[in-house]
Amino acid sequence: MWQWLTNVFRLGLKELNSLRADPVLILLIVYVFSFAVYSVATGAKLEVSNASVAYVDQDRSALTGRILGAILPPEFNPPQEISAGEIESVMNSGKFVFVLSFPPSFEADVLSGHKPQIQLNVDATAMAQAGNGSVFLQQIILAEVAKFVSGDDITTTRLIDLVVRTKFNPNLNSIWFSSVMQIINNITILSVLLTGAALIREREHGTIEHLLVMPVTPSEIMVAKIWANGLVIVVAAILSLWIVVQTVLAVPIAGSIPLFVCGAVLYLASVTGLGILLATFTTSMPQFGLLSLPVLVIMNLLSGSTTPMESMPVWLQNVMQLSPSTHFVSFSQAILYRDAGLDIVWPDMVVMVALSAVFFFIALKRFRVTMATVR
Structure with a gap:
């Protein structure tokens, strides 16, 4: 041995x-x-970073301006306005990952209690960025609409207060x-x-x-x-x-x-x-x-x-x-x-x-x- x-x-x-x-x-x-x-x-990187966003604003109201103003770096680049006829071409060319389309009378329908729809077009070629970015945009839109309707920019009334604690990697x-x-x-x-x-x-x-x-x-x-x-x-x-x-x-x-x-x-x-x-x-x-x-x-x-x-x-x-x-x-x-x-x-x-x-x-x-x- x-x-x-x-x-x-x-x-x-x-x-x-x-x-x-x-x-x-x-x-x-x-x-x-x-x-x-x-x-x-x-x-x-797996997280959303500098994602390109375009929008079609057919309402041009204070609410749509508020939503667009909340889409900020570093997750997103400043949104750029395009016309409705350009949506398909910019998506096909890969110029933008996300395209938001606000319908006419969007703010008025929200204030009257209706449920207007916002169209979100997503280029899912990059799946991780598309999936995470879509969730972030939905959260931004829902948060800004809730603040606008309640008139309170600091707190909003929720039926459930969800507390998230991220372990092992707090900043994801x-x-x-x-x-x-x-x-x-x-x-x-x-x-x-x-x-x-x-x-x-x-x-x-x-x-x-x-x-x-x-x-x-x-x-x-x-x-x-x-x-x-x-x-x-x-x-x-x-x-x-x-x-x-x-x-x-x-x-x-x-x-x-x-x-x-x-x-x-x-x-x-x-x-x-x-x-x-x-x-x-x-x-x-x-x-x-x-x-x-x-x-x-x-x-x-x-x-x-x-x-x-x-x-x-x-x-x-x-x-x-x-x-x-x-x-x-x-x-x-x-x-x-x-x-x-x-x-x-x-x-x-x-x-x-x-x-x-x-x-x-x-x-x-x-x-x-x-x-x-x-x-």
Whole structure:
């Protein structure tokens, strides 16, 4: 056992030296955990921001002016007036996301107790902005009409006083969500790519034959690649959380970083094994990249990091329980967002351990077959 651990340690040092000698991979790691996290967090926003609004005002009353005056930045750009005949053309051209149309005698109908209709045309190409923006505009219109009818700009009489308390992200800032999720997704991507690339690099450089004549076993070679590349990814993820997320983006991390690191180590044992498994079916980096692409897309998009698991079909939710990324995302969100402790996240950790063992032994069996073929 001591000789096995010694061989694993020394082979891991060889992997770290190989990685240090590859400037392309080093640049990729730095980019993925720095600029990629920052650019996605600040650029891919889910909330409404600077949405373009047009309006057709056939009433030109104080009430319509009041409603239009309440549509303000930063959610919306100042509304621009168009004619009724321009609605279809501006919507088709994508010039405006929202177009409001006020009918004639709108204010008079409101004051007389009738229920006039306001037409809201929405460009739903951008679904998140369209859905959230429509809700915001409806709230603005209802609030301004209620104030106008009651004559009270400060308070309005409501039958129910609904108090909303937003936990974990009080300002509903998408940067808090997307920055952390980007790091979690990047851990998956690099875990597969680095370990797979390490095996492909052995073949392309001809060093796989050197390993075959050394007194080492396939398990020692595989475990060495896993711990060396996993160490690099864990260190990069911790630095990204500290420098990019907490310092640059000023996103608070609610939970325990050491507990998150423990879960990440368990997760890395499975996805790094998956990377080696995929690499055994290929002979070059282009082949490995093409084979890894659909696997990574499915693991990231259907893991719950982009859309909630509850929004997926039940059969797909059950299938994705076999993916370690699903449990890692649930584990990470519970700790980093909601300050969950070990008493809450231990089921996900147990599943990750089980899946890691399955992926490891499958990859090891396939790796032994590959080594025997090369021999």
